[in-house]
Amino acid sequence: MTPGKQKLVIAALFVVFLCMIPLLIFYSMGYRLRVELKLVQTGGIYISNEEPDAVLYINGKEIKRSGVIIQNLLIQDLKPDVYTVRFEKENCTPWTKKVPVKAKRVSVCYPLLLPQEIKPVEIKKYIPAEKKDLKTKNTRHTVNDEYIEVNKLFKKAAMHSAAIFPGSLQREVLKPGKNLKMQGRVLLGLEKNRIYVTWTGKKKNMPFFINTMKRKQVFTSLERITHFDFYPGRSDSFLARLAGGNLVAVEMDTRFGENISTVLLKRCDRFIVHNLTLYYYSGSRLYKYDL
Amino acid sequence: MRVSITQIFFHRPLASASMSTQGKKYIYENFRFGKADELSGLDYYQYRFWEILPGACSWLTIIGGIISSLLFPFFTAIFIICFDVFWLLKTLYLSLHLKVNWKRIKDHFAADWSKKLVHFKYHHIYHMIMLPFYKENESIIEKTLQSLADSEYNHKRFLVVLAAEERAGVCAINTANKMKKKFGRVFGHFLVTVHPDGIAGEMAGKGSNISWAAEKARVEILDRKRIPYANVLVSAFDIDTIVYKQYFLCLTWMFLVSDNPYNTSFQPVPVFNNNIFDAPAVSRVVAYSGTFWQMVQQERQKRLATFSSHSIPFSTLYGVGYWQSNMVSEDSRIFWNCYMKHDGDYIVTPMSYPISMDANLAAGYYQTLKNIYKQQRRWSYGVENFAYIMYNFSKNPAISKSKKIKIFLINLEGYWSLATNPIIIFLLGWMPILLGGMEFNTTMLSFSLPYITRDIMMLTMSNLILSSMVAVSLMPSIPEKKPGTRKFYHIIQWLLVPLTITVFGAIPALDAQTRIMFGKYMGFWVTPKHRAEPSMKKKGKTR
Structure with a gap:
């Protein structure tokens, strides 16, 4: 390519550059040109x-x-x-x-898409005896390891002290308990049958669903809230069990003043969330459901 | 103590800068420095400054990009959009050059250079072919020599110099002698030289070996046979270089038609395709990328410096004291040596004629990747030339200021873009989103950034269609043993480009710049040559 042609190409590309840059910057910032040649935001x-x-x-x-x-x-x-x-x-x-x-x-x-119909799997206390064992007249049932493990999780969750919502939000004084849950820097607290959310991180790093550094109420109910925890895998949603037995999923959003709550289960006596799985008791029966 | 070729040639030890600065006139021979350590006083600090500058610019860009993403995400995002567009247009610009050079290579390859030479008197032109080697195996050397024997030129005008290294052991010397026995009578002269180990002031590597060999050839062939230096063209080849049939005819023609034939080097296009069907996709893409870059540079003569295998008139080479033996990138440094010696009146003539070399290949995949990285780092270590150029500029008043500024900017931009551009595009582009915080992350700009970057990159990547077309055209015929579908892989391999230009482009370049920045000077690393099976089956076909 001759130096003359090179200069010509460079000049042409430079013009393209100068034209493209303002267009792209304005476009990426949200400016649009309407039919009537009006620039709107x-x-x-x-x-x-x-x-x-x-x-x-x-x-x-x-x-x-x-x-x-x-x-x-x-x-x-x-x-x-x-x-x-x-x-x-x-x-x-x-x-x-x-x-x-x-x-x-x-x-x-971040829409919380909840299943219309929940099909949980029951975790039985005993594994039924196999046919071979029946032939040998060994009818003794084997205890289900998973049942034992999940029950340990329930006991562990119950052992946490019922912490009082602290006046100071210094991280070192925050201990999770029955009335206090923390995921990342999102803190949920239950006080006088109201659930509050507080962002404990830096203001700059605030997540999209929180718009204040102050604690803000995100849920309350006429029924007593007996227990609550974060929704599996999400810090913007939580599960709350009401005294009547309903398990409610709540998507919090302090920006728009609208916290969507949906009844997930109608009969839940106790529940825990562990590794993206919801475990709950309905009567004496233990169920699990992967959310 | 053994003495280096520089000492023999200049009849004195390397002069210190303080000596040279006493006189006002620039004496090129006093400034053949390899690194700052060879200087003292203010000259040392000046040289160090130029060594540090490219790496500092690259690191400043990367660190600055991260910090500004944190502090000024909005402006950083705007910069990234501008940079994306710049990258797109730059790619377009380079692709135009690639396309033009592709056509030129095809024309040159198809031309009958013997017919072009009919009107010239050229039988007095000798070709001295320098073949330095280390521990490469016999078959590689044999194929290189065979390609010389197959090339169209009067073989009696070939002065073949097979340059062995003493440190490579007896085996290498035996191989050289074996080759002499086999090809000795094919060429006019066949000289085997052995570069002694442990010469003071030298760096073990190609530069010191080839310089030693060139001086030996001068004494033992040119002087003895009374061959005028001006009639000899030296081709310094890597040992895996396979020449096409009319390479020397083409070179001779270019030398004869040159306006200033003794103020120019001649640069062919290295195509790394000797073992292309055995090399893995990553190696192929990196190899072709290197070829494409050389093709682009062939169309930008003012930016062209010698690289790898190249040719130069012997008298010019002798005048500058051969290749520098105290540094790594002797192949490009020789151009700058000539440039300084001739006070800026020196250029590289692009031949747009291919020569074949090996793509990186080792016995195992991981080792191949490792070798690619090391080779790229060595090539990127060409940044050591920057300090040499700038230091010599400061001492040479005969070169105009505008030339100096232009070369300064071209070189600095070149090193900077090699080490940072892929990082800016593929990594730093995400930083404002990752570090910008909620305020920025809920703006339209934040959400548009990945989409705009993606779309611009898609447009940029469309250039790869041209790349794959050129690569396929440069490929030898697919060997019968290989399934035909492999051609398909040779096309889709180009999707690896974002990875290769970052991992085997920017990072080794940054590595090399950082080393020189901290004064951790590199030694010469010999790329191991490995061919899985005989290649070059249908050499005559273009490729």
């Missing part, structure tokens, strides 16, 4: 999601469907306003929320 909604084939509706209109590879959805070009966002997946309870959108900002949502 827009915002967006981001759906953080791990489920494939889930459908997103905004103001009742289907907008996008999550794929097998990319499940998160970003909706751009939204005028600043409040939108009704519905997220649906087959066999799951539809998730709906009023989401305000601000100019040049993205409202992040």
